[in-house]
Amino acid sequence: MKILLIGDIVGAIGREMIMKYVPILKKEHALDLVIANGENSAHGKGITKKIYDKLLQAGVDVITMGNHTFSKNDIYNFIDEAQSLIRPVNMEPTGYGKSTCIVHVKGKKIAVSNVCGEVFMYNVIDSPFLCMEEILENTQADIHIVDFHGEATSEKIAFTYRFAGEVQVVVGTHTHVQTADERIVKGTAAISDLGMCGAYESVLGRDVNEIVTRFTTNEKTKYTLATGPGIFCGAIVTIDEQTNQATHIERIQIRPKEV
Numbered sequence: 001m002k003i004l005l006i007g008d009i010v011g012a013i014g015r016e017m018i019m020k021y022v023p024i025l026k027k028e029h030a031l032d033l034v035i036a037n038g039e040n041s042a043h044g045k046g047i048t049k050k051i052y053d054k055l056l057q058a059g060v061d062v063i064t065m066g067n068h069t070f071s072k073n074d075i076y077n078f079i080d081e082a083q084s085l086i087r088p089v090n091m092e093p094t095g096y097g098k099s100t101c102i103v104h105v106k107g108k109k110i111a112v113s114n115v116c117g118e119v120f121m122y123n124v125i126d127s128p129f130l131c132m133e134e135i136l137e138n139t140q141a142d143i144h145i146v147d148f149h150g151e152a153t154s155e156k157i158a159f160t161y162r163f164a165g166e167v168q169v170v171v172g173t174h175t176h177v178q179t180a181d182e183r184i185v186k187g188t189a190a191i192s193d194l195g196m197c198g199a200y201e202s203v204l205g206r207d208v209n210e211i212v213t214r215f216t217t218n219e220k221t222k223y224t225l226a227t228g229p230g231i232f233c234g235a236i237v238t239i240d241e242q243t244n245q246a247t248h249i250e251r252i253q254i255r256p257k258e259v
């Protein structure tokens with residue numbers, strides 16, 4: 001079984017990358033499941049119902065979120081009914097939506113969950129480690145997949161080792177920069193960060209000049225997204241259907257031609 005996991009989709013350019021490359025990669029790699037982080041898909045912050053529907057139409061099966069889950073008010077209109085959308089279990093506001101999504105693929109019950117790291121993150125109300133233990137206790141599944149939305153690679157790697165052998169896929173999101181530490185530990189595929197889908201010439205998807213100004217003058221700037229050719233980042237995990245263990249993880253990074 002092959003699963004494509006995609007990093008934070010940032011704005012219109014990120015969405016264009018999804019529309020373009022998900023169908024191509026699905027065909028090329030005979031993918032069985034596609035999971036993408038949509039926390040920045042609506043103009044860099046949050047998600048709307050319209051975008052949620054579009055991403056599913058493009059071939060994404062499950063959408064995970066992060067600290068920007070509630071950045072667009074539209075989320076409150078559809079999150080409780082959105083079957084294929086999950087939000088971090090340990091982040092406020094709680095009481096909206098769900099944090100684990102069950103999908104059935106090739107006769108396997110797959111649980112996809114979304115947790116948030118505590119290091120350098122706001123509104124986190126519980127340990128992702130304890131929350132994951134609780135999810136595993138309460139959710140029977142053949143394969144567990146987790147999107148760990150967090151800033152610190154140390155926390156993500158520690159999480160991988162803690163749940164190696166119990167959770168089959170641990171992928172990080174949030175930093176928008178893909179890490180080169182993909183590994184298999186006791187049948188668990190992991191990478192600290194998948195990277196992003198968005199404008200390549202940017203600072204994490206945002207306008208370069210604006211962010212440079214922000215850092216050099218402390219001036220409070222807007223949230224302008226960068227434009228131009230896009231980058232697509234993610235990873236493909238192979239699961240052995242006999243053992244339900246991950247056997248391979250391959251980073252995917254499609255860049256525009258650099259000039």
Ligand SMILES: [Fe+2]
Pocket residue numbers: 039066067068149173174175
């Ligand atoms: Fe984030």
Ligand SMILES: [Fe+2]
Pocket residue numbers: 008039040066174175176
């Ligand atoms: Fe993000």
